[in-house]
Amino acid sequence: MEDGYPDHMRKSIEKVEKTRSERVGKTFERMGAEESEEVLNRFHPDYREEGKKELVVGPSKGEKAPVELAQLLHSPSLIDPDEVDLSQIDHDVDILIIGGGGAGTVAALWAVKEGISPENILLATKLRHGDSNSMMAQGGIQAADKEIDSPIQHYLDAIGGGHFTNDEALLKALTEDAPKIMKWHEELGVMYDRDKDGDFVELPGGGTSRYRLHSAGDYTGMEIMRVLRDEFRNKDIPVLEFAPAVELLTDGNGEVTGALLMNLETNEYYVVRAKSTIMATGGFGRLHIQSYPTTNHYGATADGLVMGYRAGVPLRDMDSVQYHPTGAAHPDQVVGLLVTEKVRSLGAQPVNVDGEMFVNPLEPRDVEAAAIIRECYGREKGVTTPTGMKGVWLDSPLIDELEGEGTIEDRLPAMVRQYKRFGIDMTKDPILVFPTLHYQNGGLVINPDGSTPVKGLFASGEVSGGIHGKNRLMGNSLLDFNVFGRRAGMAAAKRAQKAGSPAKLSLEHIDKHTEDLEKAGIDTKDTSPRLLPEYRGKKVLERHLDISVTL
Amino acid sequence: MADQEEQNMIDIYVMGRRYRVPEGLTIMTALEYAGYKYVRGCGCRGGFCGACSTVYRKEDDYKLKMDLACQTAVEDGMFLVQLPFVPALREAYEIEDVDPGEKDNVLLDLYPEIARCVSCNTCSKACPQDIEVMDYVQAALRGDVERTAKLSFDCLHCGLCSIRCPADIKHYHLAQLARRLKGRYLDLDSSELEKRIKELEEGIYTEEYEEMLKMTIDELKKCYEERKFEEEG
Numbered sequence: 001m002e003d004g005y006p007d008h009m010r011k012s013i014e015k016v017e018k019t020r021s022e023r024v025g026k027t028f029e030r031m032g033a034e035e036s037e038e039v040l041n042r043f044h045p046d047y048r049e050e051g052k053k054e055l056v057v058g059p060s061k062g063e064k065a066p067v068e069l070a071q072l073l074h075s076p077s078l079i080d081p082d083e084v085d086l087s088q089i090d091h092d093v094d095i096l097i098i099g100g101g102g103a104g105t106v107a108a109l110w111a112v113k114e115g116i117s118p119e120n121i122l123l124a125t126k127l128r129h130g131d132s133n134s135m136m137a138q139g140g141i142q143a144a145d146k147e148i149d150s151p152i153q154h155y156l157d158a159i160g161g162g163h164f165t166n167d168e169a170l171l172k173a174l175t176e177d178a179p180k181i182m183k184w185h186e187e188l189g190v191m192y193d194r195d196k197d198g199d200f201v202e203l204p205g206g207g208t209s210r211y212r213l214h215s216a217g218d219y220t221g222m223e224i225m226r227v228l229r230d231e232f233r234n235k236d237i238p239v240l241e242f243a244p245a246v247e248l249l250t251d252g253n254g255e256v257t258g259a260l261l262m263n264l265e266t267n268e269y270y271v272v273r274a275k276s277t278i279m280a281t282g283g284f285g286r287l288h289i290q291s292y293p294t295t296n297h298y299g300a301t302a303d304g305l306v307m308g309y310r311a312g313v314p315l316r317d318m319d320s321v322q323y324h325p326t327g328a329a330h331p332d333q334v335v336g337l338l339v340t341e342k343v344r345s346l347g348a349q350p351v352n353v354d355g356e357m358f359v360n361p362l363e364p365r366d367v368e369a370a371a372i373i374r375e376c377y378g379r380e381k382g383v384t385t386p387t388g389m390k391g392v393w394l395d396s397p398l399i400d401e402l403e404g405e406g407t408i409e410d411r412l413p414a415m416v417r418q419y420k421r422f423g424i425d426m427t428k429d430p431i432l433v434f435p436t437l438h439y440q441n442g443g444l445v446i447n448p449d450g451s452t453p454v455k456g457l458f459a460s461g462e463v464s465g466g467i468h469g470k471n472r473l474m475g476n477s478l479l480d481f482n483v484f485g486r487r488a489g490m491a492a493a494k495r496a497q498k499a500g501s502p503a504k505l506s507l508e509h510i511d512k513h514t515e516d517l518e519k520a521g522i523d524t525k526d527t528s529p530r531l532l533p534e535y536r537g538k539k540v541l542e543r544h545l546d547i548s549v550t551l
Numbered sequence: 552m553a554d555q556e557e558q559n560m561i562d563i564y565v566m567g568r569r570y571r572v573p574e575g576l577t578i579m580t581a582l583e584y585a586g587y588k589y590v591r592g593c594g595c596r597g598g599f600c601g602a603c604s605t606v607y608r609k610e611d612d613y614k615l616k617m618d619l620a621c622q623t624a625v626e627d628g629m630f631l632v633q634l635p636f637v638p639a640l641r642e643a644y645e646i647e648d649v650d651p652g653e654k655d656n657v658l659l660d661l662y663p664e665i666a667r668c669v670s671c672n673t674c675s676k677a678c679p680q681d682i683e684v685m686d687y688v689q690a691a692l693r694g695d696v697e698r699t700a701k702l703s704f705d706c707l708h709c710g711l712c713s714i715r716c717p718a719d720i721k722h723y724h725l726a727q728l729a730r731r732l733k734g735r736y737l738d739l740d741s742s743e744l745e746k747r748i749k750e751l752e753e754g755i756y757t758e759e760y761e762e763m764l765k766m767t768i769d770e771l772k773k774c775y776e777e778r779k780f781e782e783e784g
Contacts (some may be wrong), residue, residue, distance in 0.1 A: 189731030198739025540586035
């Protein structure tokens with residue numbers, strides 16, 4: 001197998017090896033409160049005021065959002081309302097679901113259970129059905145079902161973890177519904193890890209006071225998601241793939257009445273009229289807030305936030321973003337993917353390009369992340385990868401030196417396998433890490449039944465805010481999309497059963513948005529929603545002709 | 552970027568056209584470097600979703616190789632074809648009606664073509680997750696739901712197995728059915744969960760929730776700080 005590290009990285013590894021024997025059994029002093037405060041203020045992305053911008057248009061005007069998101073919210077629409085003919089309706093449905101990840105799929109299933117006929121539902125999604133962060137979640141799903149645990153304890157853990165900023169009614173719904181969701185999954189046949197009596201094998205997560213994390217190997221999200229999708233296919237619910245929504249439609253009076261979709265391959269638009277519309281587009285990881293790599297999937301570009309906001313739904317807690325201190329920084333194949341905290345718990349130390357320690361390995365997550373950023377960008381002591389990323393070493397071979405040979409293979413088998421694939425043996429060589437953008441804590445404001453303040457529009461999953469306040473606990477996002485996908489699906493169904501077909505489809509709210517931008521003096525070439533991130537080579541884009549060639 | 556210039560550049564061929572790209576990129580990022588923008592063939596970019604199945608050949612090798620574009624590094628002289636997902640036919644069923652305890656072989660009933668398996672093992676060789684695909688097809692043929700479910704657990708539904716199969720077997724749909732049968736029928740239900748759901752239905756947490764919702768932030772903080780952790784006993 002080829003060496004997974006190029007020469008210049010190999011040279012830095014030699015330095016790490018030289019200092020390793022001196023570092024065995026030693027630890028770096030924990031930061032005092034004052035230094036923690038300072039490093040957070042100077043280097044944690046959430047504390048950098050220049051990373052945020054005040055919104056100047058829309059229902060949350062005056063509140064702050066990450067610059068990258070503000071740019072999208074402050075951009076004109078991707079479409080010109082004058083070029084769109086809304087009189088030709090392509091799909092006339094009871095419920096339109098925008099997004100084919102966990103939340104959208106769950107909403108569809110519960111709308112059917114509530115009595116909506118499958119053919120009167122349309123699920124439109126930007127990529128394939130199932131392409132989502134839901135599919136990528138590894139850790140597990142929280143639900144208080146053990147005797148020693150209770151939904152109340154779950155509530156308390158989550159509200160503390162969220163720094164007491166969570167919406168209380170939403171959090172009650174989350175924790176109270178959790179056991180019901182597990183029961184539903186049991187009936188659907190999700191293969192959870194169980195003991196010999198059939199009870200779930202449960203683990204603790206960061207910030208949980210009970211062993212409450214249910215998992216299905218290292219593939220919990222994938223297992224849940226593929227079962228949900230399988231059930232969805234059994235019900236024969238119509239799906240449009242590669243057909244993202246590009247704007248919501250309204251009645252011109254503040255009520256959502258459907259959406260405009262776009263065929264991503266032909267650029268043709270489709271008009272959908274719906275009695276209820278559910279926004280389930282996920283988060284914003286692919287905006288790469290403050291240039292961070294991300295654990296998120298290709299389509300996580302905040303489309304739902306942009307469309308919902310223009311239709312009048314306020315945003316909340318957008319100023320807080322979840323970063324994990326140790327994402328993989330090399331090789332490119334795994335950049336941004338999570339390197340579990342357990343590697344540090346077992347004794348691996350973060351060290352810089354010269355093999356020097358610079359932070360205690362077990363500072364709180366935000367402090368640890370900020371210290372790694374300081375080492376790379378404040379002190380220029382990071383290691384640069386072939387793709388231009390910076391990171392610090394996590395000196396994994398120390399684990400075997402401390403705990404005896406074979407410990408790494410024994411305790412971290414999946415990680416060892418992952419790195420081996422790319423010619424890196426983490427039992428012999430350190431691995432390169434850097435904080436990674438993980439989760440959008442905030443989002444569209446919702447009520448406990450999944451409705452938004454705008455009539456006709458519902459939202460669930462990562463696109464919504466309030467459930468987790470300013471910080472989500474591990475294992476509560478898989479739960480979130482199940483609980484609120486279900487609630488939104490049921491509430492959307494109830495509305496559709498009562499409401500007649502919307503009388504009017506319009507893009508007047510987009511005209512208003514354009515006016516607002518003009519009034520605010522905003523002039524940008526950008527448009528939004530973004531739909532897909534841009535990763536093409538710089539050299540190519542510099543010579544790119546913006547013309548389309550017909551076949 | 553200074554480091555960029557120090558990098559080795561290699562040649563790859565996309566549908567026959569040559570591009571020079573830096574060594575160390577994945578097939579996916581190399582194509583993007585070359586100027587391609589994905590619409591299809593790109594999903595989670597982390598080896599979990601199976602959207603980026605790809606087929607390639609090396610210059611002096613007649614063999615077709617298969618892998619995930621996001622999890623495979625480019626090599627000099629790689630000839631690449633992006634493979635859009637090819638859906639295989641799938642049988643609809645009601646999970647309530649397929650109890651394997653009541654039927655001879657549910658898997659064979661819904662997917663009779665597994666009986667055509669010629670044991671060529673092409674499916675296993677095509678699998679980017681190193682699953683013993685042929686072995687679970689054989690297990691399914693014997694009606695062994697448990698083994699089919701376990702062997703197939705790491706399946707990403709990328710579909711490479713089914714594309715290559717000479718017997719038209721829909722491996723990943725078959726495996727999905729087996730896993731759901733195991734989850735629903737073979738695994739015992741949790742009695743703890745049953746008990747908790749009954750408690751919730753009886754409303755025994757209603758009062759506590761009400762108290763919790765009435766608390767001021769300071770009272771909540773106090774409760775939070777005084778939590779006892781399970782591992783402390």
